[in-house]
Amino acid sequence: MSTMSENAGKVSAPVTESVAATQLRRLSAWRAFEIVLWVAAFAAIFLLPSHMLVLTEIAIVALFAISLDLILGYAGIVSLGHGAFFGLGAYAAGIFAKHIYAEPVTGLFVAAAASGIFGFATSFLVLRGSDLTRLMTTLGIALMLAEVANQMAWLTGGADGLSGVMVGPILGLFEFDLWGKTGYIYCLFVLFILTCLARRLVNAPFGLSLKAIKGNPVRAAMVGVPSRRRIVAIYTVAAVYAGIAGALLTHTTSFVSIDVLAFHRSADVLLVLVLGGVGYLYGGIIGAIVFTLLRDWLSVITPQYWMFWIGLVLVIIVVVGRENLGRWHTFLPNSLQERLARVVNWRLGMKLRGEQ
């Protein structure tokens, strides 16, 4: 304990660095639970060979949820139509792989570009209005996009889905296998890289200015944050992320069905994010793990009525209070609490600075 407070004392008495810079670095330092999570995720490749497919799905849902967290958690935009970007990415990747070039990584870029452009174009519609207006505008756009996909059957396969997508080996080297191992490694790498990028983004001044806009748009504008430009930018980035998640789905299933654009996708991802917690990126990943396993488990036990239990979980979460969920550890004995807090909040940067 004593060494820790000494270290903290050194850090909080900066001589040359400004307080802000230290704060930023503290924010972006890797925390213990993050490292554990990633190590576990990579270890799963060897430890859980029979669960590659569930893990792949978790990785995709997690990326999709992170994308939603970028706009919901950091910019405060409630969207019920985020599935539009996911679906667009899935279709872009599918059509590209089918007609032009089957290598998946190239497909990721194509999907990212397609969703990014669409996200940029529609971002102007969410600038104004209340939560309800945004909810409905995003929902309306998603529904119209689904109808477009249905009508353009010559390109998308319509309601029958886009079949005959042949996805080639990744970078021409790694073939997708039946056990889903390649697929999982592929998705995990993409998830890891994009999460790192997102961490940098939200812990940079850009991310902090977004939180300022979310907290109080008027005040943010007064200290000179260009809120419109910031929202457009983050919305576009989120669209790119969602598009990539969609493309991953296409690549691992080599099929695109019209339900990638369905309403339930947008609703599910919202649930996933809330289960895991909004506004710290890892909520998406944790939510995806909990949601997917819970649903899988329930739907094996009770194929017809699992929705009831998911609904009940949601209601309980809201009634108990989302913020209380993060404090579950307060029910533990005190000594355990302290130890836990120390372990979880242990940061890579702390130790480094302590040794200087």
Next chain:
Amino acid sequence: MLTILFDGIAYGMLLFIIAVGLAITLGLMNFINLAHGAFAMVGGYITVVLMNRHGVSFYWCLLIAFLAVGVIGAVLERTLYRRLYSAPHLDQVLFSVGLVFMSIAAAHYFMGGQQQLIQLPPELRGRIEIFGVGVGRYRIFITVFCAVLVVALQLALTRTRFGSQLRAAVDDGRVARGLGINVSVVFALTFALGSGLAGLGGAMGAEVLGLDPNFALKYIVYFLIVVTVGGTSSITGPFLAALLLGIADVAGKYYVPEIGAFIIYGVMVLVLVFRPHGLFAREASR
């Protein structure tokens, strides 16, 4: 031409009758209650069970659906909804989506997954001629019913003591409480009214829209469209919006069927882009 106009009005009224309850809970009380469809579904199922299994007349069923769902609404309000009035919109969305999921599974469990149909009383079946135009009787029934309902609700809101108490409680709960209004009871009653109307809408809409466990989710978009396009500060706003959407949708589908599926969403997005608070909102309110 006249037929299309009338069909449009009738369709608009159908949209209104299923959305009017939401216009109260979401519009007046500012609670994003996505479980509206679940309340409507309960109303529909009450009607189906009473009519098909116990032979109760359709009109009594409507009344019972209204009252029963109103009571259910009041109970839920007292136990659960009440805690969430001041919660963030996101919490309200999640909570009500959770309720929707539970209601879908429950309906599945108790009623089975198939489409439920009811037999209207003979006087509401078929069609009659008005000005040389054949019009479905049930559609006239819905239209007249809606017209009466909207007038009654509007009068109740603007002319009665309860109405002004409600408006005061919504606008500023603390001041209203200070003036001696029992805000909590006012909200509970209003919520019960909104749920009851949802149940009524479900009972009346089931004939045209059908009724299966997914009712709660399937038409959620339509309820929300009516209320958001109409604006959330009055009953007449959603009423006019429903009319406009109904006529636009029917006319669009008749004259340009190729774009039929896009019309209602397109109209909504356009309205919201140019008037984010709805067509008939008091500007800059909330």
Next chain:
Amino acid sequence: MITRRMLMAASAGVAMLGQTALTASAQEDTVKIGLILPMTGPFSSTGRQVEAGARTYMEMNGDTAAGKTVELIVRDDAGTADQTRRIAQELVVNEGVNVLAGFGLTPLALSVGPVLNQANIPAVIMAAATASITKESEYYTRTSFTLPQASVPVATWANENDINRVVTLVTDYGPGIDAETWFTKEFTENGGEIVEAVRVPLENPDFAPYLQRVRDSEPDAVFVFLPSGVGSLFMRQFTERGLNEAGIRLIATGDVTDDDLLNEMGEPAIGTITGHHYSAAHESPENEAFVESFEEANDGMRPNFMAIGGYDGMHLIYAALEETEGEVDGDALMEAIKGLSWTSPRGPVSIDPETRDIIQNIYMREVEEVDGELYNVEFETYEAVKDPAKAEDSAE
């Protein structure tokens, strides 16, 4: 607290999955059938009927075939294609299933195509009805029907019965367009005239504008394809608008007068002419036994055309196993499936050795009241109809 409880639940789930995976490889004498169906979501009634049909078969014929125990593993895909695909893949790798079956909708069936090819596993389609599915993989076979198969006889019948001007009205998605295309082709080749082709969006609460269009073009009949639940609503509005009084006849594929819902449709449905492969009122000893056993096990629910798909699908698997003498290799099973024929409750059926699709009678039926209940009563039979879409492909 919640988080902890949920994590516990989740880890329990993982442990359970692990256990089942272990037990899976242990047993050699069982044949596992993975039945993937939409048990929740908008298409849950399909899942319910197919599952009940499959279970009825096992109820009536026992759970052994060629000396092996048949085990049915039912999983819900909620009508979402990527779930179907994942579940299929998991069933194959972790549970070691030998045959996949079910598939409520076309995209759900199509999504498993690559898995079948990679794993050499036969897939018995018990519900999905778009013609092209079986072309996507050599391992597909089908015991439901295809829409062209049901639509073409309706067109033939219309030609033969003085119906000259027809409006088609279909739901605007794959199966609807299939039905429209094939009806139109057959009908116009024999001198009929399509006055107008109306397509209705999938999400459509009100048929008024479309029915008005039908009425304004004054046809002899309107040919309708709509998914089953929607079909019953359509029927109501058709009568309410007085189209039958205006002398317009309603002809359709059997989805519209789904046996599951027919009774509740009531009076407006009476007199509707439909063409389809199965009616619960089909007169044969096989069907009587099937209907009785089905209704008994399912609380009086009447089997519909989905249920018969599940029932015959199971029969197909049993019969193929008998043929291979218990050999469960995918290629051997597919060889055995080709050309199988049997008497189903729906009438005589066989599997086309070339397309692996079902060949069956299509019956023209009229809705009538029998003993106080509504039934599709068959009055004309088109025998051994092949799927016309693929028959044409092979002719080219």
